[in-house]
Amino acid sequence: MELTRRDAAAALAAVGATGGVALGVRRAGDGSASGADGAVGDGESGEELPDDGAVREAMAAIATTVYPEAVSGVDAFVDGFLDGRLDGSAHGEGIRAAVAELESTARSWYDAPVAELSVADRDELLRGLGADTAEENPHGTTAERVRYYVVNELLLALYASPTGGELVGIENPQGYAGGAESYARGPP
Amino acid sequence: MSGAESVGDGRSDAGGGSRGDGVDRTPVPDADVCVVGAGPAGALVADRLAGEHEVVVLDAGPRFDPDERLARQERAIRPFYDRPDVWGVGGDRDAHENAGERAYPLNHARVKGVGGSTLHWQGMVMRLHEDDFNSGTVRGVGPDWPIDYDDLRPYYAEAERELGVAGGSGVDNPYAPPREEPHPMSAFEPSYSDSLFAEACESLGIDIHSVPNARNSEPYDGRSPCVGYGTCQPVCPSGAKYDATVHVERAEEQGATVIDRANVGTLEHDDEDRVTAAVYATPDGEEHRQEADAFVVAAGGVETPRLFLLSASERYPDGLANGSGHVGEFFMDHLFTGAGGTLDEPTRQNHVGFYTSACDQFYDEADESRAPFKLEFFNYAGPSPVEMALSGEDWGDPLLERLCDGYGNHVAMGGLVEQAPQADSRVTLAEDHTDDHGNPVPRIEWSVDDRALDTIERTNEIQVEILEELGADVEWVAGPDATGPAYHHMGTTRMSDDPDRGVVDADCRAHDLENCWIASSSVFPTSGAMNPTLTIAALALRVADDVDARLAGT
Numbered sequence: 001m002e003l004t005r006r007d008a009a010a011a012l013a014a015v016g017a018t019g020g021v022a023l024g025v026r027r028a029g030d031g032s033a034s035g036a037d038g039a040v041g042d043g044e045s046g047e048e049l050p051d052d053g054a055v056r057e058a059m060a061a062i063a064t065t066v067y068p069e070a071v072s073g074v075d076a077f078v079d080g081f082l083d084g085r086l087d088g089s090a091h092g093e094g095i096r097a098a099v100a101e102l103e104s105t106a107r108s109w110y111d112a113p114v115a116e117l118s119v120a121d122r123d124e125l126l127r128g129l130g131a132d133t134a135e136e137n138p139h140g141t142t143a144e145r146v147r148y149y150v151v152n153e154l155l156l157a158l159y160a161s162p163t164g165g166e167l168v169g170i171e172n173p174q175g176y177a178g179g180a181e182s183y184a185r186g187p188p
Numbered sequence: 189m190s191g192a193e194s195v196g197d198g199r200s201d202a203g204g205g206s207r208g209d210g211v212d213r214t215p216v217p218d219a220d221v222c223v224v225g226a227g228p229a230g231a232l233v234a235d236r237l238a239g240e241h242e243v244v245v246l247d248a249g250p251r252f253d254p255d256e257r258l259a260r261q262e263r264a265i266r267p268f269y270d271r272p273d274v275w276g277v278g279g280d281r282d283a284h285e286n287a288g289e290r291a292y293p294l295n296h297a298r299v300k301g302v303g304g305s306t307l308h309w310q311g312m313v314m315r316l317h318e319d320d321f322n323s324g325t326v327r328g329v330g331p332d333w334p335i336d337y338d339d340l341r342p343y344y345a346e347a348e349r350e351l352g353v354a355g356g357s358g359v360d361n362p363y364a365p366p367r368e369e370p371h372p373m374s375a376f377e378p379s380y381s382d383s384l385f386a387e388a389c390e391s392l393g394i395d396i397h398s399v400p401n402a403r404n405s406e407p408y409d410g411r412s413p414c415v416g417y418g419t420c421q422p423v424c425p426s427g428a429k430y431d432a433t434v435h436v437e438r439a440e441e442q443g444a445t446v447i448d449r450a451n452v453g454t455l456e457h458d459d460e461d462r463v464t465a466a467v468y469a470t471p472d473g474e475e476h477r478q479e480a481d482a483f484v485v486a487a488g489g490v491e492t493p494r495l496f497l498l499s500a501s502e503r504y505p506d507g508l509a510n511g512s513g514h515v516g517e518f519f520m521d522h523l524f525t526g527a528g529g530t531l532d533e534p535t536r537q538n539h540v541g542f543y544t545s546a547c548d549q550f551y552d553e554a555d556e557s558r559a560p561f562k563l564e565f566f567n568y569a570g571p572s573p574v575e576m577a578l579s580g581e582d583w584g585d586p587l588l589e590r591l592c593d594g595y596g597n598h599v600a601m602g603g604l605v606e607q608a609p610q611a612d613s614r615v616t617l618a619e620d621h622t623d624d625h626g627n628p629v630p631r632i633e634w635s636v637d638d639r640a641l642d643t644i645e646r647t648n649e650i651q652v653e654i655l656e657e658l659g660a661d662v663e664w665v666a667g668p669d670a671t672g673p674a675y676h677h678m679g680t681t682r683m684s685d686d687p688d689r690g691v692v693d694a695d696c697r698a699h700d701l702e703n704c705w706i707a708s709s710s711v712f713p714t715s716g717a718m719n720p721t722l723t724i725a726a727l728a729l730r731v732a733d734d735v736d737a738r739l740a741g742t
Binding site for chain 2: 087155174177184
């Protein structure tokens with residue numbers, strides 16, 4: 001099932017982001033602050049935080065692992081969703097920091113960035129970090145923050161969108177403003 | 189700003205934004221009316237009086253940013269956040285004690301702030317039945333109200349217009365109390381699962397009918413119709429569900445002043461039984477006195493009695509307005525009753541977060557041994573797939589498989605049962621536990637009478653009978669042991685003509701005070717089994733008329 005821009009817009013609308021109008025259109029200057037390796041200085045720890053482009057790339061890569069095989073159009077969907085999430089908010093910076101930890105672990109374990117890992121290695125990376133058994137927590141351990149800002153962030157985007165809902169049999173999932181008619185209709 | 193972690197918390201002890209936010213929270217000079225509490229009752233009183241009078245409203249909680257509603261919705265969906273986190277309830281501001289035979293989850297049951305608990309309510313707005321006003325005489329349980337259905341009837345109609353109610357106008361519900369005029373909006377269509385229930389109910393001779401929703405089925409009063417976010421309780425991002433910010437804004441447009449984060453700790457009085465000032469604390473640590481000619485306490489069924497108890501003085505050692513000794517007593521809630529299971533066919537649940545069909549058929553069979561009750565047919569039985577997806581150890585195809593297995597075939601019924609008023613079910617002040625302003629926190633002793641518990645068993649029988657007729661595999665029953673409160677706080681400043689038997693009179697004015705009214709479900713002498721907010725709203729409009737008349741006469 002193809003994820004569309006409408007899905008990304010719906011997922012964004014579900015979480016209150018405003019990127020819908022500019023969906024798929026990179027902001028001017030996006031990534032311009034990045035170094036050659038797609039990173040910007042953290043300033044506090046001395047470690048580097050990924051720029052928007054690197055966050056998008058890593059998140060899209062993780063999405064191919066946590067989304068079911070039946071969906072296509074994942075890159076554009078994640079990209080569109082993140083247009084509204086990487087908005088300078090505390091939440092957006094939480095995503096960036098969690099991706100940074102994921103990248104750091106990937107380089108340490110596999111000597112490669114997340115985006116270059118195989119689907120199986122990404123799965124192993126997430127499970128090795130404990131993101132599968134962790135409960136989401138934006139202030140918790142690395143595993144809990146990766147669960148919150150990466151895994152659940154992506155799952156929320158998918159399953160609050162009409163296409164994600166339809167995979168499960170609900171075209172108007174919770175969080176999606178799919179109108180007040182579908183509840184009265186019988187099964188297709 | 190998007191994201192559940194970008195939401196302001198709103199609690200006074202939460203740090204950021206609570207100090208030095210540049211808001212003027214000083215008292216309003218020459219106020220005619222001071223309202224304590226910006227929930228539905230306070231907002232309706234303020235709106236009704238603001239055109240003719242200088243009105244100030246004080247609320248202990250914050251003014252919430254409407255742009256944050258989607259982020260609050262995200263909090264409602266994500267497993268990290270508990271229900272009180274959605275609207276920033278909890279912490280020292282909202283501390284309380286439980287000491288009764290049943291624990292009462294107070295901070296799940298209320299929202300503090302401008303809009304009050306209508307921010308998280310379900311939005312069901314039924315009128316009480318005629319017999320509910322005469323429970324003592326007709327059913328032999330509790331006192332009669334000092335007013336009748338007919339006294340409230342025009343105010344019910346007005347409250348329905350004010351809130352915006354989509355309902356069946358009594359046409360399809362022969363059990364509803366009499367009315368002349370239709371509901372302001374047409375009822376929501378029955379759900380697909382309602383049609384399955386209707387068939388089963390028909391073969392059992394049980395009637396099923398529409399329910400009144402304070403939720404727009406069409407554009408109303410400048411607000412959107414329902415767009416199906418599916419998270420009504422605890423947050424409607426579209427504004428289709430009525431909440432009291434509607435009347436707060438309208439009151440402000442007419443000149444009322446609404447002061448948020450203004451925690452009223454006491455009411456002061458003079459020697460002539462008049463309240464003179466509401467003393468409130470603001471986040472900057474200052475204490476202020478709001479003087480007014482009339483005071484309306486509209487702080488809900490727990491904080492209202494608490495405020496009167498906190499206002500004890502030499503003249504009123506047992507608390508203000510407490511000559512009867514009943515302030516805080518007779519704490520009631522509606523008891524939830526339910527049952528659910530699965531069918532071997534799709535049931536289309538969780539598209540919306542409200543229900544569209546109910547059964548009031550058994551309501552007026554109530555007597556000394558059987559409490560009034562109503563039955564509800566849910567549109568949100570079983571899990572929501574997106575919520576399921578965020579908890580578990582799987583992702584990818586195994587997760588999708590789990591979601592498909594878990595969602596799709598659920599059905600459930602709910603219901604509410606009246607509990608009888610009992611003096612030892614009550615709200616008092618904790619002895620050695622104080623809030624962030626040093627005031628004793630409310631201590632709740634909640635107990636439930638046997639008639640209510642027996643009635644829950646009866647409702648379970650009907651629910652299971654319907655579910656079995658439907659062909660459902662019944663998987664859960666919320667009976668007397670599993671019941672819980674519906675978050676309707678009632679009874680703690682009861683209404684009575686007799687100053688020895690009640691806190692307020694038939695006009696909801698405190699017996700002991702010349703210029704102080706209570707607009708709240710705390711005045712209900714008995715509770716019926718209908719959701720209380722429409723009655724709260726009707727009483728609030730009636731209070732406003734009485735305040736207006738008395739101000740005009742002085």
